[in-house]
Amino acid sequence: MDYQKIAIIGGGNLGSAIAQGLLKSGFSKPGDITITKRNTSTLAHLAAQGVQVHSDNQKAIAESEVIVVALKPYNVKEILSELKDAFNPQKHILISVVTGVLLHELDNITVANLPLFRAMPNTAIAIQESMTCICHQYGTQEQVAFVEKMFNQLGVTVSIDEKLMDAATVLGACGIAYALRFIRANIQGGIEIGFDARTANLIAAQTVKGAAELLIRENRHPEEEIDKVTTPKGCTIAGLNEMEHQGFSSSLIKGITASYNKIVKG
Ligand SMILES: NC(=O)C1=CN([C@@H]2O[C@H](COP(=O)(O)OP(=O)(O)OC[C@H]3O[C@@H](n4cnc5c(N)ncnc54)[C@H](OP(=O)(O)O)[C@@H]3O)[C@@H](O)[C@H]2O)C=CC1
Numbered sequence: 001m002d003y004q005k006i007a008i009i010g011g012g013n014l015g016s017a018i019a020q021g022l023l024k025s026g027f028s029k030p031g032d033i034t035i036t037k038r039n040t041s042t043l044a045h046l047a048a049q050g051v052q053v054h055s056d057n058q059k060a061i062a063e064s065e066v067i068v069v070a071l072k073p074y075n076v077k078e079i080l081s082e083l084k085d086a087f088n089p090q091k092h093i094l095i096s097v098v099t100g101v102l103l104h105e106l107d108n109i110t111v112a113n114l115p116l117f118r119a120m121p122n123t124a125i126a127i128q129e130s131m132t133c134i135c136h137q138y139g140t141q142e143q144v145a146f147v148e149k150m151f152n153q154l155g156v157t158v159s160i161d162e163k164l165m166d167a168a169t170v171l172g173a174c175g176i177a178y179a180l181r182f183i184r185a186n187i188q189g190g191i192e193i194g195f196d197a198r199t200a201n202l203i204a205a206q207t208v209k210g211a212a213e214l215l216i217r218e219n220r221h222p223e224e225e226i227d228k229v230t231t232p233k234g235c236t237i238a239g240l241n242e243m244e245h246q247g248f249s250s251s252l253i254k255g256i257t258a259s260y261n262k263i264v265k266g
């Protein structure tokens, strides 16, 4: 089966980031990607690179094999129900990146036996640095291999049980925002102790990148690396302990559970 042509239904923040990643990685040629939304003016940068940009979801599905659904959770069911007849289980695979919409719900609103995947990437997919969690229903080995190959071009993937998909949304997708807010706070602190904003931004971002690489490349536990930095009676432990007194770890954990509860309880 040929899975060359990819339609992204919903070319917003995440949909357009996926298109950018597919182009940057060379996984797709511009002419093999179609991306839809109602107001297409925001996708001019993709159209300029040769991506097909329009508002006709039926046409996009008919001309593609892989359908990535990147619509908002509140309108995905209505839109997919209207497109039900456009899907062909012998031709299409559907990959939903929509938060909180389950495989069996997608099954109910599309056509029987359509190979269904849920993927939870993050916006770093635009630069091939996503963390993407994947689960599926009715996918053959070949289709699963294709979906993993596609997202492996766009970062790192892990296959998970669907019951962990909401947790994946929080830790992986929301996690980008948490990490950026951490960096921003570092920048604010950095300016207060003397750096200009641009230099503080570079130092904070590169330092966080280095910390993450220590864990990823060396397979270390964070506390092992923290022990190397915390000189006895030194400035690091003084700062870290003050952060903990102010509720640093606790506030992050509470934020993560608040995000999770927002998905599961509404
Ligand atoms: N942003 C993120 O970091 C992540 C988002 N997600 C999930 O991905 C999904 C998309 O999120 P996000 O990209 O942030 O949201 P956006 O609102 O940015 O994107 C959704 C897009 O859908 C378009 N749209 C609305 N109606 C239609 C229609 N009938 N046909 C085609 N397109 C339509 C909208 O454009 P227009 O109004 O012009 O039609 C809009 O640009 C959500 O379900 C979200 O939970 C998952 C992981 C990370």
Ligand SMILES: O=C(O)[C@@H]1CCC=N1
Binding pocket: 099, 169, 173, 174
């Ligand atoms: O905030 C949201 O609801 C979406 C899901 C994960 C990232 N953005």
